[in-house]
Amino acid sequence: MPDMETIVSLAKRRGFIFPGSEIYGGLGGFWDYGPLGVELKNNIKAAWWKAVVQERDDVVGVDAAILMNPAVWQSSGHADSFVEPLADCLSCKKRFRADKLAPGQTTCPECGGELTATRWFNTMFKTFVGPVEADAIHTWLRPETAQGIFVNFQNVQTTMRKKLPFGIAQIGKAFRNEIVTGNFIFRDREFEQMEVEYFVKPGSDEEWYRRWIEDRWNWWLGLGLRAENLRIRPHGEDEKAHYASACVDIEYCFPEPLGWAELEGIANRQDYDLAHHTAGSGKDLSYFDEETKEHVMPYVIEPSGGVDRAALVFLLDAYHEEQVRGEKRVVLRLHKDLAPIKVAVLPLLRNRPEVVAVARQIAARLKPHLNAMYDDTASIGRLYRRQDEIGTLYCVTVDVQSLDDQQVTIRDRDTMEQIRVPIAAVVDVLRAKITNQQIGKSANC
Numbered sequence: 107m108p109d110m111e112t113i114v115s116l117a118k119r120r121g122f123i124f125p126g127s128e129i130y131g132g133l134g135g136f137w138d139y140g141p142l143g144v145e146l147k148n149n150i151k152a153a154w155w156k157a158v159v160q161e162r163d164d165v166v167g168v169d170a171a172i173l174m175n176p177a178v179w180q181s182s183g184h185a186d187s188f189v190e191p192l193a194d195c196l197s198c199k200k201r202f203r204a205d206k207l208a209p210g211q212t213t214c215p216e217c218g219g220e221l222t223a224t225r226w227f228n229t230m231f232k233t234f235v236g237p238v239e240a241d242a243i244h245t246w247l248r249p250e251t252a253q254g255i256f257v258n259f260q261n262v263q264t265t266m267r268k269k270l271p272f273g274i275a276q277i278g279k280a281f282r283n284e285i286v287t288g289n290f291i292f293r294d295r296e297f298e299q300m301e302v303e304y305f306v307k308p309g310s311d312e313e314w315y316r317r318w319i320e321d322r323w324n325w326w327l328g329l330g331l332r333a334e335n336l337r338i339r340p341h342g343e344d345e346k347a348h349y350a351s352a353c354v355d356i357e358y359c360f361p362e363p364l365g366w367a368e369l370e371g372i373a374n375r376q377d378y379d380l381a382h383h384t385a386g387s388g389k390d391l392s393y394f395d396e397e398t399k400e401h402v403m404p405y406v407i408e409p410s411g412g413v414d415r416a417a418l419v420f421l422l423d424a425y426h427e428e429q430v431r432g433e434k435r436v437v438l439r440l441h442k443d444l445a446p447i448k449v450a451v452l453p454l455l456r457n458r459p460e461v462v463a464v465a466r467q468i469a470a471r472l473k474p475h476l477n478a479m480y481d482d483t484a485s486i487g488r489l490y491r492r493q494d495e496i497g498t499l500y501c502v503t504v505d506v507q508s509l510d511d512q513q514v515t516i517r518d519r520d521t522m523e524q525i526r527v528p529i530a531a532v533v534d535v536l537r538a539k540i541t542n543q544q545i546g547k548s549a550n551c
């Protein structure tokens with residue numbers, strides 16, 4: 107397992123993740139995704155959406171607005187109870203979460219200075235809607251995507267004619283003005299969530315809770331995370347959220363000092379949300395069961411994970427250093443669905459126009475099918491190392507011999523094995539390897 111610094115450095119150096127507004131000194135808890143980071147993040151979201159929405163009959167998606175009527179946050183409990191205890195050091199001005207200090211501690215753990223009394227701090231970002239601040243409606247940037255799902259429960263249920271059990275999924279940005287950020291993108295102030303609210307009949311909630319834990323566990327493993335770095339930890343009575351009757355975290359073993367920490371939470375929220383929005387809005391959000399001819403308030407199972415945290419975990423878990431012929435090789439063994447670049451096409455000699463032309467042509471033919479790039483900015487050894495370090499699955503190399511025999515070399519990231527393939531078959535061969543699709547007779551090698 108690499109340390110966090112190694113991943114921060116690789117992410118910066120190779121164009122995955124940069125500190126937010128870096129040229130102005132940054133802004134704590136905000137990060138910008140670079141050209142490879144946005145590909146990785148998009149691939150994570152696409153894999154989640156495919157597994158959770160598109161491959162299932164019982165889940166549909168929404169994309170709700172980030173700003174909502176402030177009454178939503180009154181009903182959900184966030185306006186009053188989305189708070190963290192805060193203490194400031196009077197000497198060094200450092201800020202601490204009071205619940206992370208030793209019980210009864212009154213002095214600064216950093217400098218020994220005097221701490222202020224604990225104050226409660228709502229971690230939602232306040233903003234206002236309307237051009238004149240004094241007359242505007244004050245609301246908050248959403249601290250979770252879930253509420254955008256609950257307020258649309260009836261819209262979705264009736265328009266899509268859904269019967270219990272069914273789920274609504276959403277991927278989107280959320281914002282929390284965390285007192286303490288850190289550990290790279292583990293805890294950001296702006297982050298992206300992937301959440302499902304799965305509505306069930308009361309009484310079947312325990313069963314669906316178990317099934318979602320299993321589904322989500324298998325999803326992480328299916329994308330290549332090593333089982334020994336994952337575990338399931340049920341929440342204790344003292345750490346359960348106010349809305350949840352049961353909650354587990356799927357945890358990942360992060361590098362020290364973080365250690366085991368949450369990757370995804372799965373909670374049984376019972377009818378807390380729909381009941382509170384029914385009371386708050388005056389709209390009856392109960393579900394009419396055609397079979398029993400009764401109105402029921404559905405219970406909710408919620409699997410909720412962070413896209414940024416997932417990106418961090420996939421980078422950490424994929425990172426390998428190995429010795430190859432006496433030299434260190436860094437390779438990101440990202441799952442093929444997650445790798446930002448699937449294929450790099452490299453000319454062995456960049457000063458031979460005929461070789462360059464063939465390489466560019468192959469890259470252009472690959473691009474409609476998978477994310478491919480052309481690169482001639484260094485020697486071949488360097489280009490391989492660079493592609494290994496960003497997790498590129500295959501390198502296609504065009505050499506002088508290719509001009510004669512119309513064949514190129516395909517190199518596998520993980521095994522470093524090289525095979526010779528006719529140029530005419532390159533697209534089909536790579537598509538078959540990367541998408542696992544059976545390609546018909548057109549592959550002639």
Ligand SMILES: [Zn+2]
Pocket residue numbers: 195196197198199200214215216217218219
């Ligand atoms: Zn201090």
